[in-house]
Amino acid sequence: MPKPEPKPDDRSDNVDKLQEQVVNTIENLEAAHDTLQNEDLPEEQRQAILEKNRRREQAIAGKREEIKDEYQFQQKKEQ
Secondary structure, eight states: OOOOOOOOOOOOOOOHHHHHHHHHHHHHHHHHHHHTTTTTTTTHHHHHHHHHHHHHHHHHHHHHHHHHHHHHHHHHOOO
């Protein structure tokens, strides 16, 4: 039985998908920040949320770089 043909690399909507991921991550970051306002939150949970927010901030920065790269790729492809 022959191997199926690989799907072509369709990057046309990558910028939109990445932007949506950034928006979702920002919403999660803001929700976590709201949770931190709870004075009854145990310190262990507070530290875990702070660490997760640091990772979210790094992810947002990385996704923004990917958006720039994808946008440049699409611009070159259209030329």
